[in-house]
Amino acid sequence: MISHLYIVGVSALVATAVQASIIQNKPRDGVIALDMQFDSNSQDLIKRQVGEHDYSFPGTSLPKLVLPVGSNKDEVQLFVDTGSWLTQVPDVATNCAKCLLPDGKLGLYDANKSTTAVKTGQSLKSTFGSTAYFYGEGVIDDIWFDPDFKIPGTLFNDVHDIGSSWPYGILGLAKPPKGSENENIVWNAYKAGLINKPIFAITQRNESATSLQLFLGGYSKSQLIEDYTWTSINNENFAGHIDFVDINGTKVIINETVTFDTGNYQAGVTQEIFDALLASFPDDPNNARGSNKIDYNLIKDKTMTVSIYGKSYNVPLIAFIEPDCKSQHCNIWIHVSAWNWGSGFNRFLNLALNYDNGSYIGIAGWKPSNTNDIVSF
Structure with a gap:
């Protein structure tokens, strides 16, 4: 927002x-964790x-x-x-x-x-x-x-x-x-x-994505595939440069810096990128092209590759549809608007922001887990 x-x-x-x-x-191991x-x-x-x-x-x-x-x-x-x-x-x-x-x-x-x-x-x-x-x-x-x-x-x-x-x-x-x-x-x-450090992290806690956790000063190792990769964003907002998105072998060049905004839900793009992303979705006999809808069963097990600051992350394709929809007519929540990608997408990444000495965004690949292994940065 x-x-x-x-x-x-x-x-x-x-x-x-x-x-x-x-x-x-009294510090609590240097981390504050909130559901x-x-x-x-x-x-x-x-x-x-x-x-x-x-x-x-x-x-x-x-x-x-x-x-x-x-x-x-x-x-x-x-x-x-x-x-x-x-x-x-x-x-x-x-x-x-x-x-x-x-x-x-x-x-x-x-x-x-x-x-x-x-x-x-x-x-x-x-x-x-x-x-x-x-x-x-x-x-x-x-x-x-x-x-x-x-x-x-x-x-x-x-x-x-x-x-x-x-x-x-x-x-x-x-x-x-x-x-x-x-x-x-x-x-x-x-x-x-x-x-211990002026850093916050947001982590999806379980596979259903109906609960998140906010950590001040730490994070949960159990949801991380690897350690955070840190990139300076020079006192800018909570942002990341997206190089491309690859869906079903179709690489869509993005080359834009987007705000990862939990105060928003959809992914905002230009008309050209909007058309390219939707064209990369699977053919759907239940929804006409241009309807902005997709059959959940066609994408429920699919992932896309998203390159951010030159590093690739696997994100479930359901990150681009309305939450919890499992019908044949789920809304695709990609819109022509400002470069602002909301919680629908970024809940499938581990994101953190370090306020010290400028600003650094931390990104790590996500994996589903119903356990927590909370540690301080």
Whole structure:
């Protein structure tokens, strides 16, 4: 999710408050591991704008988690987004009736009742589309991971006005601009001594792809085919240069840098690449060419070769269709739009981002596993 972020009224209060709130919590082997929901069977469709194109996707198919915020540990549900850096927390001031937790209860933060909240006076506006926006105020507060474990002093957008498209907040994981490191939970966890290195990793936990895990400072070895390959991305967003995609022996030259965006689901390409990719799919007697549909049985056991920064990875071809579809008419989720490849594709890779000394993306081949062997970077 690439955002347009506007910040007004920056104050020296930010740095002072963050420094004062750092607490040395007990490290847990240098890794924080979080389960993320991936409810890909929902029929709830919402609109999203990317570039000049609108398209629909199941909003709940994006990875998300529930986090308590502030001294009262108000629970909020946040999309985990590698395409933006600022955390967006819906406040009670939004009167958002759709901001629900998995149990159906309302999930809103109350900055006025949190004794650890520090209001910065910043006006924050993040816009992702005409009906997808977060307007609020910069607040510094603690983000909790269990009753006795927190990341202290993260600056986030205490949202007072939320667009109708997004019934949840956002946990932004892209590297923030220089000087705004306190807006990122990974940096804050590292500075507080909670993780060994300022790196996060996202790993698919099982073959069904209905659950993901987010790791701060570590990863799960059991899903890796080999060690991570690290490439400098020079402080850019969470991005990778895709050389080509080979489907059924047909090599489609991509030669573009794409954002690996967990705040999106589809794969965005140009019209030329769109036509070439769809032409490489197996012939399907049940779906006409141009219908953007495919019989699941024709691709369920097929893989494609994807070259990223000159290294090849095997990815299941179902990465390009709607989640959980096993019918004869599954939607192919490749669209003509900005170069932004979402969780439908990148859930079949092990991806990590190292914030230190610039930015480095780590990529490793994925293998299905129902076990975890968590280690620190």
